[in-house]
Amino acid sequence: MNTELEHSFVGLLEENQNIVHKICRLYTNNQDAHNDLFQEITIQLWKAFPNFRGDSKFSTWMYRVGLNTAITLYRKSKRTIHTQEFDNLQHKIKAEPYDDTEEQQLKLMYDAVHQLNDIEKALVFLYLEDKNYAEISETLGISEVNARVKMNRVKTKLKTILNP
Amino acid sequence: MDELDILKKDWQSSQKVFQQKSSKDFYIMLHKKSSSIVKTLLYISIAELVFWICLNTIPLFSSDSYKEQLNMVYKNDFVFYAITVISYAIILLFVYLLYQTYKTISATDNVKKLMENILKTRKIIKYYVIYNLAVGFIAMVVGSYYGIVNNPEIATDFNNFNQAQVIITFCLIAVFTLLFVGLIWLFYRIIYGILLRRLNKNYKELAKLEV
Numbered sequence: 001m002n003t004e005l006e007h008s009f010v011g012l013l014e015e016n017q018n019i020v021h022k023i024c025r026l027y028t029n030n031q032d033a034h035n036d037l038f039q040e041i042t043i044q045l046w047k048a049f050p051n052f053r054g055d056s057k058f059s060t061w062m063y064r065v066g067l068n069t070a071i072t073l074y075r076k077s078k079r080t081i082h083t084q085e086f087d088n089l090q091h092k093i094k095a096e097p098y099d100d101t102e103e104q105q106l107k108l109m110y111d112a113v114h115q116l117n118d119i120e121k122a123l124v125f126l127y128l129e130d131k132n133y134a135e136i137s138e139t140l141g142i143s144e145v146n147a148r149v150k151m152n153r154v155k156t157k158l159k160t161i162l163n164p
Numbered sequence: 165m166d167e168l169d170i171l172k173k174d175w176q177s178s179q180k181v182f183q184q185k186s187s188k189d190f191y192i193m194l195h196k197k198s199s200s201i202v203k204t205l206l207y208i209s210i211a212e213l214v215f216w217i218c219l220n221t222i223p224l225f226s227s228d229s230y231k232e233q234l235n236m237v238y239k240n241d242f243v244f245y246a247i248t249v250i251s252y253a254i255i256l257l258f259v260y261l262l263y264q265t266y267k268t269i270s271a272t273d274n275v276k277k278l279m280e281n282i283l284k285t286r287k288i289i290k291y292y293v294i295y296n297l298a299v300g301f302i303a304m305v306v307g308s309y310y311g312i313v314n315n316p317e318i319a320t321d322f323n324n325f326n327q328a329q330v331i332i333t334f335c336l337i338a339v340f341t342l343l344f345v346g347l348i349w350l351f352y353r354i355i356y357g358i359l360l361r362r363l364n365k366n367y368k369e370l371a372k373l374e375v
Contacts, residue, residue, distance in 0.1 A: 014186075017185055021182035040198060040199065040200065043196060043198045044271045046194050047271070048272050064271070064275075067275060068272075069200070071366055072279055072282065075204065106170070106174050117365075124168070127172070128168070129175075141277050141370070142370060155166065155167070159167065
């Protein structure tokens, strides 16, 4: 039997599910892994939901729990296949006859982001979600200055990956 | 235009590209089991507690010779009971500390705090294992000393040893025990090393920023 709490949780989650999808997109490389991480984030959100007091937006609260799950709590299941090397190979092949169409560039960008480490991905994610440095530093637990410094390093790293 | 800004534009416009889950999917997911690292650590720490408690307690009830040996070592009942009470108090203290740190682990903390709390739990389990290995080491060395002294057959041979031989014998016992304890420690380090490799790496990455 579904309780009232479940109903309100599922309603909010269904509405905001793209946040979870986006985190999965950055942290996984295939559909199976995407679904696995999606499920774990949902479980962690549900477990933490009784403590959600509504003093922040549901979406903001989701960023925290979602990133915590992707970076720290989630243990990759056996089904998860690493396609990192495959991606790199693809990247190398495509990088040579460089095509400047936007779609091509986006594909390369996503591949490059996949090569970043977990913390760098979190910074990129929050940046893409248009979060300011105060929010980024609060979510990660680092100072605002360091969030800025790190973000600049990530940008440089991405440039290096894209233009070796 | 910055590369990331190109991505940002696409990112914010790609709202509908994901296969949307229905509320029915979510209801099913809520009742699935979590496979989080915290759960794994919790199971391991319970297993550690149970394992060491069994190792210390079962021989006491199942082996008469062990009991006799203990009686020889602890000629004084008071010492025996005092040691038993202290060792169980220490176990209870560890259970309490573990419970307290598990309670602080929350997915709504910031990323760094969450990692710190998980690592704190791992530290308590580590101290618990170190404590058990140290006690095990002392018990093995002291136990074998009393075993030798109180065993009539070995004691006769032992009386014929000169001082150097006695020292060498005990050194050998100590070295082998240490080796044995070291092996268990290594095994333990490898398990946690594998389990927490990613967490440690990410924590170092975040901590590095704060120097």
